[in-house]
Amino acid sequence: xxxPTRIVLHVLHMPLRFPFETSxxxxxxxxxxxxxxxxxxxxxxxxxxxxxxPHYSSETVxxxxxxxxxxxxPALFAxxxxxxxxxxxxxxxxxxxxxxxxxxxxxxxxxxxxxRGVPVxxxxxxxxxxxxxxxSLGIDPMxxxxxxxxxxxxxxxxxxxLKIKPGWDGKPLAEARKRLPAGFPLTADANAAYTPxxxxxxxxxxxxxxxxxxxxxxxEDLADHAALAKVLRTPICLDESITSADxxxxxxxxxxxxxxxxxxxxxxxxxxxxxxxxxxxxxGIPVWCGGLLxxxxxxxxxxxxxxxxxxxxxxxxSGSDRYYSPDVIDEPVxxxxxxxxxxxxxxxxxxxVRQDVLRRRRRERIVLKP
Ligand code: OSB
Ligand code: MG
Numbered sequence: 071x072x073x074p075t076r077i078v079l080h081v082l083h084m085p086l087r088f089p090f091e092t093s094x095x096x097x098x099x100x101x102x103x104x105x106x107x108x109x110x111x112x113x114x115x116x117x118x119x120x121x122x123x124p125h126y127s128s129e130t131v132x133x134x135x136x137x138x139x140x141x142x143x144p145a146l147f148a149x150x151x152x153x154x155x156x157x158x159x160x161x162x163x164x165x166x167x168x169x170x171x172x173x174x175x176x177x178x179x180x181x182x183x184x185x186r187g188v189p190v191x192x193x194x195x196x197x198x199x200x201x202x203x204x205x206s207l208g209i210d211p212m213x214x215x216x217x218x219x220x221x222x223x224x225x226x227x228x229x230x231x232l233k234i235k236p237g238w239d240g241k242p243l244a245e246a247r248k249r250l251p252a253g254f255p256l257t258a259d260a261n262a263a264y265t266p267x268x269x270x271x272x273x274x275x276x277x278x279x280x281x282x283x284x285x286x287x288x289x290e291d292l293a294d295h296a297a298l299a300k301v302l303r304t305p306i307c308l309d310e311s312i313t314s315a316d317x318x319x320x321x322x323x324x325x326x327x328x329x330x331x332x333x334x335x336x337x338x339x340x341x342x343x344x345x346x347x348x349x350x351x352x353x354g355i356p357v358w359c360g361g362l363l364x365x366x367x368x369x370x371x372x373x374x375x376x377x378x379x380x381x382x383x384x385x386x387x388s389g390s391d392r393y394y395s396p397d398v399i400d401e402p403v404x405x406x407x408x409x410x411x412x413x414x415x416x417x418x419x420x421x422x423v424r425q426d427v428l429r430r431r432r433r434e435r436i437v438l439k440p
Pocket of ligand 1: 092
């Protein structure tokens with residue numbers, strides 16, 4: 071493929087419509103980088119949803135901008151890339167920094183799709199026309215949280231996930247179960263807040279018949295997850311632990327999880343995400359697409375990837391209106407009354423970036439050239 075002539079990093083501060091709290095903290099604003107790859111009057115868009123603090127992962131928008139500027143973009147400009155699928159090999163010498171790599175790779179996929187006049191989902195190998203939407207509900211006062219549970223179920227969302235932590239688990243899950251129809255897919259995400267010492271306590275969560283329990287233990291604790299999996303009836307789903315295809319393969323082999331949350335930005339981009347999707351599919355492990363409070367740009371890439379055949383569970387892919395008003399894209403992501411999001415037929419991610427929102431939310435603009 072022809073290389074872009076210029077890469078522009080747009081560092082944005084996007085105010086959240088309401089605070090989002092997990093076991094590792096509460097945020098009121100998401101910091102993110104939109105990556106614009108330009109060529110011949112076309113712009114391809116990608117996103118680095120890294121946030122301001124190194125809490126979910128070790129990356130932040132500052133480390134990602136630095137790594138793209140000093141290492142990834144120079145490697146790209148010096149390369150003879152055949153396709154964006156060669157990005158993981160090209161970036162291999164840079165250890166870690168998955169989100170920075172993903173931001174650049176997604177921009178190249180969008181640029182390539184726009185050049186060819188096809189939806190980016192087609193290049194990713196998507197087979198679905200619709201994907202199922204789930205919602206992730208942060209830690210909030212019980213009344214407010216239960217109102218959200220009822221609202222999102224009524225809006226047709228196909229799965230509800232509650233953020234939990236020690237001291238905030240059995241109660242909200244019991245209250246949510248009371249309000250949801252029997253058998254409604256309910257899950258809980260601990261973001262690594264428990265330890266093996268909580269095993270007996272976690273076993274008592276089996277009574278809520280969760281579809282899965284997401285990342286109960288530390289992000290490096292695969293063997294501990296495997297031991298916990300043996301005594302839980304609830305399947306374990308891993309999120310933070312799965313930072314590469316190698317770790318996904320090892321987690322599956324060790325029976326550390328029965329479900330995998332694939333966040334394309336956490337694993338280094340779409341090519342790596344597809345590789346993990348393929349290996350899980352072969353192993354009979356269902357996957358779903360997670361989110362990191364992405365703006366519409368990252369959200370649309372995720373929707374396109376979630377349309378691959380192995381994504382058999384609803385993702386954390388809510389509508390644009392869930393977090394941002396306005397979103398940065400000209401056609402917001404919308405969830406239909408049946409809880410699905412339709413794939414788009416427009417080229418690329420299927421939307422353009424709103425220049426007014428970009429200017430209003432931008433804190434920094436970094437131009438990179440060969
Ligand atoms: O663990 O899935 C997570 C947001 C920030 C950091 C970690 C997580 C999340 C979410 C949000 O759950 C999901 C979304 O983008 O809607
Ligand atoms: Mg998670």
